[in-house]
Amino acid sequence: MVRWEPGAPERLQKAALELFATRGFEQTTATEIAQSVGLTERTFFRHFSDKREVLFYGQQLLVEAFLAGVAGAPPDASPIEIVAAGLESAATFFPDENRTHSRTRQAVIDENPALQERELHKLATIGTTIADALRARGVDELAATLAAQSGMTVFGIAFTRWIREGETRSLAGIAADVLGELVTLTGKATRIGDA
Amino acid sequence: MVRWEPGAPERLQKAALELFATRGFEQTTATEIAQSVGLTERTFFRHFSDKREVLFYGQQLLVEAFLAGVAGAPPDASPIEIVAAGLESAATFFPDENRTHSRTRQAVIDENPALQERELHKLATIGTTIADALRARGVDELAATLAAQSGMTVFGIAFTRWIREGETRSLAGIAADVLGELVTLTGKATRIGDA
DNA sequence: TGACTGACGTCAGTCACAGACATCATCTCG
DNA sequence: CGAGATGATGTCTGTGACTGACGTCAGTCA
Numbered sequence: 001m002v003r004w005e006p007g008a009p010e011r012l013q014k015a016a017l018e019l020f021a022t023r024g025f026e027q028t029t030a031t032e033i034a035q036s037v038g039l040t041e042r043t044f045f046r047h048f049s050d051k052r053e054v055l056f057y058g059q060q061l062l063v064e065a066f067l068a069g070v071a072g073a074p075p076d077a078s079p080i081e082i083v084a085a086g087l088e089s090a091a092t093f094f095p096d097e098n099r100t101h102s103r104t105r106q107a108v109i110d111e112n113p114a115l116q117e118r119e120l121h122k123l124a125t126i127g128t129t130i131a132d133a134l135r136a137r138g139v140d141e142l143a144a145t146l147a148a149q150s151g152m153t154v155f156g157i158a159f160t161r162w163i164r165e166g167e168t169r170s171l172a173g174i175a176a177d178v179l180g181e182l183v184t185l186t187g188k189a190t191r192i193g194d195a
Numbered sequence: 196m197v198r199w200e201p202g203a204p205e206r207l208q209k210a211a212l213e214l215f216a217t218r219g220f221e222q223t224t225a226t227e228i229a230q231s232v233g234l235t236e237r238t239f240f241r242h243f244s245d246k247r248e249v250l251f252y253g254q255q256l257l258v259e260a261f262l263a264g265v266a267g268a269p270p271d272a273s274p275i276e277i278v279a280a281g282l283e284s285a286a287t288f289f290p291d292e293n294r295t296h297s298r299t300r301q302a303v304i305d306e307n308p309a310l311q312e313r314e315l316h317k318l319a320t321i322g323t324t325i326a327d328a329l330r331a332r333g334v335d336e337l338a339a340t341l342a343a344q345s346g347m348t349v350f351g352i353a354f355t356r357w358i359r360e361g362e363t364r365s366l367a368g369i370a371a372d373v374l375g376e377l378v379t380l381t382g383k384a385t386r387i388g389d390a
Numbered sequence: 391t392g393a394c395t396g397a398c399g400t401c402a403g404t405c406a407c408a409g410a411c412a413t414c415a416t417c418t419c420g
Numbered sequence: 421c422g423a424g425a426t427g428a429t430g431t432c433t434g435t436g437a438c439t440g441a442c443g444t445c446a447g448t449c450a
Contacts, residue, residue, distance in 0.1 A: 003446050004397065029436065040399060045438060080384035116319075117312035124315055142352070146377050149348045157340055179384075182341050186381040189275035189374075198415045199428065224405065235430060240407060392450095399444075406437080417426075 009047045009057060011037040016054040021104055025112040052118045055105065063126050066090040070133045079139050083151035084179055086130060090155065091172035094162065103163050127152040154178045204242045204252060206232040211249040216299055220307045247313045250300065258321050261285040265328045274334050278346035279374055281325060285350065286367035289357065298358050322347040349373045 005011070015036045019028040030051050034044040048054045069089025073082040094102060109115040127148045134144035158175035161167060167174075200206070210231045214223040225246050229239040243249045264284025268277040289297060304310040326343035330336065353370035356362060362369075 008397080030438085031436085041437090042400080042439090043398060046397080049438095051437065078380075078383040080381055084384070113316065117316040120315040120319055121308065121312040124311075142373065142376055143380055145352055146348065146373070146380055149352070150345060150377070150381075153341065153344045153348060157337070157344070178337065178341070181337055182345070183381045183384050185273075185338055185341055186275055186345075186378045188273040189279070189378050203428080225407085226405085236405095236407090237431080238429060241428080244407095246406065393448105394450100395448080396446095397444105400442085402441090403439080404437105406435105408434085410433090411431085413428105413430075415427095415429105418424085420421105420423095 005038070008037075008039060008043065012039070012044060012047060013054050013057050017105060017108065020055070020108045025108060025115060052115055055109065055115060056118060056122055059122055059126075062090055062093050063129055065093050066126060066130060067133055070130060070137075079134055079143050079147035080150075080179075080183070082134060082137065082139075083130065083147050083154075084176070087151060087155060087158075087175045087179065088172050091158075091170065091175055094159070094171045096170060099163065099167075102159075106160075106163050123152045123156060124149075150182065151179075154182060200233065203232075203234060203238065207234065207239055207242060208249050208252050212300060212303065215250070215303045220303060220310060247310055250304065250310060251313060251317055254317055254321075257285060257288050258324055260288050261321060261325060262328055265325060265332075274329055274338050274342035275345075275374075275378070277329060277332065277334075278325065278342050278349075279371070282346060282350060282353075282370045282374065283367050286353075286365065286370055289354070289366045291365060294358065294362075297354075301355075301358050318347045318351060319344075345377065346374075349377060 012033060016028070016033045019033055019036065030044050031041040033054070034041050044054075048057070066086045066089060069086035070082055072089065073085035077085065109119055130151060131144045131148035134148060135141065139147070154175060158171060158178045161174050161178070162169070162171040207228060211223070211228045214228055214231065224236075225239050226236040228249070229236050239249075243252070261281045261284060264281035265277055267284065268280035272280065304314055322343045325346060326339045329339035329343060334342070349370060353366060353373045356369050356373070357364070357366040
């Protein structure tokens with residue numbers, strides 16, 4: 001006989017997404033989420049630092065996937081190539097079966113500025129972590145920051161496209177294309193940095 | 196005989212920055228800010244949609260400066276070159292006399308995640324606006340988004356460096372350098388997008 | 391068996407924000 | 421010149437996000 005149902009964070013996360021998707025983020029209170037899975041508001045805030053965080057549970061795994069890709073890049077790879085390796089590795093965290101779920105989640109985020117802020121902050125934090133990893137590999141400060149943040153830009157754009165209705169390509173494939181486009185784009189800046 | 200002192204938003208903004216800088220953002224209540232300039236909490240929230248927003252008052256002018264630069268770019272300029280023009284124009288909004296003030300403000304933001312979130316969201320919003328402007332010039336969707344977001348990345352990095360203790364170069368100069376470095380970096384991605 | 395721990399509940403409090411309504415100097419127009 | 425419109429403000433009141441302090445109790449382990 002167990003005292004509580006196990007997996008409180010997961011149950012809260014699932015219930016929260018469902019409620020947010022139907023009623024909207026602001027129209028859903030933390031108390032409602034907690035009660036819908038037989039818990040109290042206080043317990044909700046023990047698992048998640050704030051109401052928004054429940055939607056971002058598990059992001060640490062994405063960071064680790066990214067870093068694993070960075071670590072696996074060949075020693076002579078350029079910063080952008082290292083980031084490309086990170087992107088490819090991170091993309092494995094979003095298999096095509098997750099597309100529908102990701103779409104639902106993103107729809108909720110896209111409807112609420114507060115959630116967009118949190119998402120951007122998460123991406124920026126990952127970018128900082130990647131930049132640290134690049135620096136640890138000997139990349140200089142500016143190049144590391146630029147490459148890492150550009151990688152986050154590419155990831156964000158690729159993810160948005162991966163989510164699109166009718167899209168069938170894998171996230172990794174899209175990310176590679178977007179990164180390629182970035183390279184092409186900057187290559188056309190003939191009047192800048194052509195040193 | 197006037198009923199109220201004029202310039203309520205400006206007075207609130209000034210007082211808020213001072214209080215945030217001394218006591219910290221979270222340790223300062225909206226009521227305190229308002230009372231310090233002889234107003235009430237309710238009036239504070241009439242001028243600013245939330246407590247964080249008081250630090251971002253006037254960002255619209257930055258957007259307009261950016262857009263003016265974009266509009267002034269030659270018709271045959273590449274997306275990156277257009278963004279470069281926008282950056283140069285936007286940089287004029289931060290003359291060197293403002294360095295100390297910007298430094299103080301940024302120190303407050305850097306200490307609080309909630310403020311960082313707002314800042315990132317503002318930057319992203321500007322990026323979206325620039326992307327729209329690029330698309331209006333005929334740049335395709337992906338290139339416009341990539342160029343605009345990259346521009347925001349460059350702006351952010353350049354601004355951080357402009358703020359650094361001991362830095363004497365202008366923001367425009369630093370931004371041009373950072374953009375050049377981005378072009379150089381992506382040019383080294385020999386295994387990617389070399390189509 | 392008894393102390394200990396971990397996950398939870400209860401209670402009370404602070405503060406960010408928002409709606410409704412009153413106030414009053416200034417402005418507008420007949 | 422006087423009545424009503426206007427706009428920025430104050431007052432009052434409520435909700436919901438979060439927090440600290442404390443109590444509870446099943447399972448663990450010495």
